[in-house]
Amino acid sequence: MNTKVTIAGVEFKNPVMTGSGTFGSGMEYSEFVDLNRLGAVVTKGVANVPWPGNPTPRIAETYGGMLNAIGLQNPGIDVFMERDIPFLKKYDTKIIVNVCGKTVEDYLEVVEKLSDADVDMLEINVSCPNVKEGAIAFGQKADCLYDITSQIKKKAKQPVIMKLSPNVTDITEMAKAAEAAGSDAISLINTLTGMKIDIHRRSFALANKTGGLSGPAVKPVAVRMVYQCAQAVKIPIIGMGGIANAEDALEFIMAGATAVSVGAMNFVNPYTTVEVVEGIEKFMEEKKVEDIHELIGCVK
Amino acid sequence: MEDKTNMSQKKKVTAVVTAQKEIAPDIFDMWLKTELAKDAVPGQFIAVYPKNESTLLPRPISICEVDKEEGKLRIVYRIAGKGTKEFSAYKEGDTTEILGVLGNGFPMDKAAEKKVFLMGGGIGIPPMLELAKELSQSGTATEINIIVGYRDSKLFLKEDLEKYGKVYIATEDGSVGTKGNVMNAIEENGLQADVIFACGPMPMLRAIKGFAEERDMDAYISLEERMACGVGACLGCVCKTKNVDHHSHVNNARICTDGPVFEAREVEI
Numbered sequence: 001m002n003t004k005v006t007i008a009g010v011e012f013k014n015p016v017m018t019g020s021g022t023f024g025s026g027m028e029y030s031e032f033v034d035l036n037r038l039g040a041v042v043t044k045g046v047a048n049v050p051w052p053g054n055p056t057p058r059i060a061e062t063y064g065g066m067l068n069a070i071g072l073q074n075p076g077i078d079v080f081m082e083r084d085i086p087f088l089k090k091y092d093t094k095i096i097v098n099v100c101g102k103t104v105e106d107y108l109e110v111v112e113k114l115s116d117a118d119v120d121m122l123e124i125n126v127s128c129p130n131v132k133e134g135a136i137a138f139g140q141k142a143d144c145l146y147d148i149t150s151q152i153k154k155k156a157k158q159p160v161i162m163k164l165s166p167n168v169t170d171i172t173e174m175a176k177a178a179e180a181a182g183s184d185a186i187s188l189i190n191t192l193t194g195m196k197i198d199i200h201r202r203s204f205a206l207a208n209k210t211g212g213l214s215g216p217a218v219k220p221v222a223v224r225m226v227y228q229c230a231q232a233v234k235i236p237i238i239g240m241g242g243i244a245n246a247e248d249a250l251e252f253i254m255a256g257a258t259a260v261s262v263g264a265m266n267f268v269n270p271y272t273t274v275e276v277v278e279g280i281e282k283f284m285e286e287k288k289v290e291d292i293h294e295l296i297g298c299v300k
Numbered sequence: 301m302e303d304k305t306n307m308s309q310k311k312k313v314t315a316v317v318t319a320q321k322e323i324a325p326d327i328f329d330m331w332l333k334t335e336l337a338k339d340a341v342p343g344q345f346i347a348v349y350p351k352n353e354s355t356l357l358p359r360p361i362s363i364c365e366v367d368k369e370e371g372k373l374r375i376v377y378r379i380a381g382k383g384t385k386e387f388s389a390y391k392e393g394d395t396t397e398i399l400g401v402l403g404n405g406f407p408m409d410k411a412a413e414k415k416v417f418l419m420g421g422g423i424g425i426p427p428m429l430e431l432a433k434e435l436s437q438s439g440t441a442t443e444i445n446i447i448v449g450y451r452d453s454k455l456f457l458k459e460d461l462e463k464y465g466k467v468y469i470a471t472e473d474g475s476v477g478t479k480g481n482v483m484n485a486i487e488e489n490g491l492q493a494d495v496i497f498a499c500g501p502m503p504m505l506r507a508i509k510g511f512a513e514e515r516d517m518d519a520y521i522s523l524e525e526r527m528a529c530g531v532g533a534c535l536g537c538v539c540k541t542k543n544v545d546h547h548s549h550v551n552n553a554r555i556c557t558d559g560p561v562f563e564a565r566e567v568e569i
Contacts, residue, residue: 021534022529022533022534023533024532024533028529028531028532028533028557029531029533031309031310031531032310032311032312032531044535050548050549050550051550052550052551052552053535053538053550053552056525056526056536056537056538056539057525057526058526058535058536058537058538059357059526059527059528059534059536059537060526061355061356061357063354064353064354064356065356066356066357066528068528068534068536070534070535070536073535073538073548073550073552075547075548075549075550076549079549215356216353216356264356264528265356266529266533267356267357267358267528267529267530267533267534268349268356268357268358269312270312270399270529270531271312
């Protein structure tokens, strides 16, 4: 049985990854799961300098999901390279570094610093809804996305994945812009912008007022968008949005995702990632699927 | 800030409810049989998962008492929403998924040869019980005064606490003990201490931080915040720190893994 998938020349032992921001750099969850079992660890977004993130409360539960407004708190690329990359290098899994920034120059600085680092791919976060400075603007206007993708592609030594926002009128326009600018792959969806009101306090549940919705509540939207993008572009897609088990992951794969990421459900069940890996294998065995490629995009 | 590390391995396990009762309006007292009991120390917490899948996130609840011989944990919690409402209906023999043990406990070594205040406010009272028990049994503190604040005369855990130290009570409506809060109770009773351990609502913890700083005392306060993962990955439950935190490299520490207990001078609340 073959579960290996290849994206931009990088071979993953299986299609299961972690959703950026839900798994740190793997340290915390290495107590629960064997990171060697994962196709890749996608790290929490890292910027050129440390970011303090948003005030609390940063988390609010919603029906079948959650809102977060962490604001991309991160220790900055220098600490990340000294501490987090060496930690992940101890494991036999691929490393995808999620890069965030407020300006094009911020992104390029991180990408350049990573040029000599032993990491496999870069995922560019142009779609975080919780940072006011406007990073999401890069991900909501096709011409801006094209521009930043082109600039990053000129500097990046590793293959680039542009992570798309679902908070757009037509996500296929964004996927096409990323592809046209040379992006090696796309990942989707980032969180959906949402809001919760605390009626007893007559205030917002989150200090940031709005937050990103994730968890099983968003899954049908995410599957639909992955399907649409799979019809619109030729570059590989990493699908995510509320994946809780292998069945969910297989929906994304059949919709056209070459790989999938487990995000918010890590918080609900810290063993989710490895359970998805094992569940996909079991499904393939039961259905006598020899190669995972038979399933990728099989629903048209 | 020193690098504090919870040394026991965290696990998600199935626990069995061995008893549950309502001990004050909306305050429930539940015992859970679980392998996690053997590693638990005062001030740590567990995260309890609702069975209802519309409420996904685990609820962080402080450990009230530990029975290592029987392998049981006691939690005392207030109904605050759908999740805790569900827990309150559990009966003996029911099972529940829990994650633990989480966070770092109170640094009991700081009580050695000291006069100690254990201060709890409202649903911050439960973690004081195991702390009082273990401090009392170790006999290292020279004096243990327990000061607890309630809304009204619907007291809970009072008799349990009285086994381990002298208990002073404050109530907001003045129906029992000192009228007012725990700070008023200290003043009215002329109490003194060298070190404070506390858990309670933020205004109480702010008052304790101010009280301790004026007297240049150590105060170890247990904080809470909305959490998602409970294990330090999501960065949801941070608190502002005086110095740059060793993990985050900004002035934010994670309450779930770097806390929940902090020395009051270290945090800005």
